[in-house]
Amino acid sequence: MIRAPAFLSGLGRFYIGLVLVFLYLPLIIMAAMSFNASPFYQLPFEGTTEWYAALAQNDGLIAATLNSLKIAVMTTILATVLGTAASLALFRYEFRGKRVLQALLFPPIAIPWLISGTAMLIFFFGTGIGRGLHAILLGHVALALPYVIIVVSARLQTFSKDLEDAAASLGASSWQTTRKVTLPCIAPGIVAGGLFAFAVSFDQFVVSYFLATPGQTTLPVEIYAAIRKGFTPEINAVSTIIIVFSMSLMLVVSRFFRFGGDQ
Amino acid sequence: MARVEVQNVSLTFGAHKAVDDVSIAFEDGGFYALLGPSGSGKTTLLRMIAGFEFPDEGSIRIDGEAVENVPVNRRRIGMVFQNYALFPNMSVEANVAFGLEVRGETGEAVRRAVAEALDLVQLGALAKRRPHQLSGGQRQRVALARAIVTKPRVLLLDEPLSALDKALRTDMQVELKRIQREVGVTTIFVTHDQDEALSISDRIGILKDGRIVQEGAPEEIYDRPKSEFAATFLGEANILSGEVSGGRLQLDATTAIALPQGTNAAPGRLRCAIRPERVRIAAAPTGVNGDRAGQLRGTVVRRLFSGSASTYFVDCTGREMKAIVQRGGGADIVVGSPVALDWDPADLIPLPAA
């Protein structure tokens, strides 16, 4: 590696610093404001936790939060199980149309959520599936599945088929091989895929927005409604909690799945 | 331990005949090498014996039992893979115990068998390690212990030493041979390395384009190859071709060489092989016509020195011949010198027409 001259690498570091400021400054300000006594974000800063205390009284937000968590957990379980099964099939077997099936994973990711969301609204309404938490769950699992399959498949790429052959040569049945060799070896990928699924569901706004009904709603939908009605410092407080929660979650993911790290 | 019999087995992948009507028997307790270039079908044949591939035609019998439709996990075989295929999520011990556990064995019996197998490969001390903490040679031994602990009827090895460096490979060949003798299991070993095949096995099967070209003891194939391919793939050979006439082989208008005594080759074209180490090389005085010393004359064009021996490349009027001379077997001959090549006619190996 030809080392960049010190001033160039210093410039590079400074630039990364600027990008990080751009990415984090608004979040830090929002977090700070959630502790500011003035409901109109007036300075000087005067510390308070009253907005967090108010959250505890906000039944609508609490219900929506519980719904979000419930749906995220169910999405995680369903998408991880179905996605891992599909990844194993795509990894193990050769058949016609396999590439088509792999290509079909991209529309759910690539099509704007506005279009997926409105299409689901039309279809679920027309077929009698209707709207509500069950419809939101249906949508979230579909959105999370491709992520799980892609992450688990990436992990399978590092898994040698020889290991399955070796297990079979030692007398293991197909199920014994899967349970004792394949799944333990790709476990980090499955955990990462599951956490991705959780993040996709927990942060999902657009699709939930079109499928929610007044009583059956999720946290981001509720926050959007509150923002459009007019700011309240409570929204700052709950937003800060969400940011801290999702970022911690992804820090955990990063321990299982290196996002294009050095390897 | 068992006899393995492969009869008229063929397998086609799409338009490619990977294995083409192969018949070969592996006797109980024998150490066999399947030798061939890549794409010759040797690995496919091994994988059919293992049960990873199923023949389109033909039968495979282990101990008299037809197994060609039995899946791998019910064939009671042991296999060692090229890259060892040790389970990274298990310790050395657990890797070796795996085959016993999936058969439903538990407790003391498993522990004892695992310890015995690890002792056999001299790795008892590393039982608690993980595969990634082992060296290549150690992994190889674990793979071997894992394959034999279940007392398989036949042990299959797919280029098991190819990932090791040269020195370690020689050690492992000796080790593998010792373990095979101790266990006594019928062993089939796939390799593309001729030296390995020669030094390790009791018998060798040479494969080319999905067919067995020749099968026999290493010395037998080396001394009496039945085809140019067998002669050149197993060891080195000079190939001489000409017309048979009057007990001699007429190479061209002016050159003829003697055929071995008792060769009753029909008149016509014939190809013969001669091993380079059987070719004697001597400096020849230039411009002496009528001197019939030696079978062929020529000029040294290159010399490869490899420590214990030298290989001379000699141009005999357009025909290149190789001669290997052991170090100390005579004065060095410099490149450009005229030389005479000679050999005992009995060392000339007539090859049947292809």
Added chain:
Amino acid sequence: MATTGTRRQNGLAKALPLLTPAYAWLTLAIFLPLSAMVYFSLLTSMSPSEQSSSLTLANYAAFFSDPLYATLLWRSLQLGLLVTLICVVVGFPAAYVLAKIFKGRAREAIFLLVILPFWSNSLVRVFSWSMVLREGGILDTALNAVLPFEVTFDLMYSFPAVVIGLVHSYLPYMVLTCYLSLQAIDDALIEAARSLGASRFTTLRRVVAPLALPGVLAGSALIFIPVVGSFMEPRILGGRGGTLYGTVIEDQFTAVYNWPLGAALSFILLAVVLAILLVSAPVLRKAA
């Protein structure tokens, strides 16, 4: 040597039980709804159960007869282009610095920091800008504290605010994809170019940039498509200036209740996005 097993030939029978649940789910929740949307866009009235509903092209005609829709679509496409461009200009150098200047644990940590916001709630992140950009907000106050003269600074509810919010939302995507392709470039290639006498800039232009192009293009597609369909960001940061194609579609479903028109507008958006991808497909393929 590697042979695919016969057990893997004709593997569909074995693969089906594992594949069916996942793909059945995708069919029910993605592929059937998209097909239903096409059908719905051809209906006259809102409910398919109503007797009077019949097939028509009127919803598509509406798009072409009222120039407002085309204008808004054009505006959304411009927004997509602008946001994508800014992300390339800002994100590529950042990815380059990460991949080629930082090393080891520092690189891993900073990379994580850059993409971490991406996985937090995008709605909340957009919302956080409203505190920075409004008059009397942080930016305004900070600038006035530093500058000797008075400035009033109110970007809130404007087109630039929407752009800033969207760049903030999608920048990590570009850094991620560029980083992945930059990281795959062997340093030896750069050294080879330098040893042949190329300057840093020439090396960047002739060796690094062409090899990193797939990452730039992948990132651009991943940003452009959702930005063209964005509606939440313009609503929160754009105010009256934030009327875009996406917000019009949203209105059809949540305010005006003209679902067939909304479906037609959605489908036109999908078609335009697909057309753009198809046109750029040869470039994408060449780069990949």
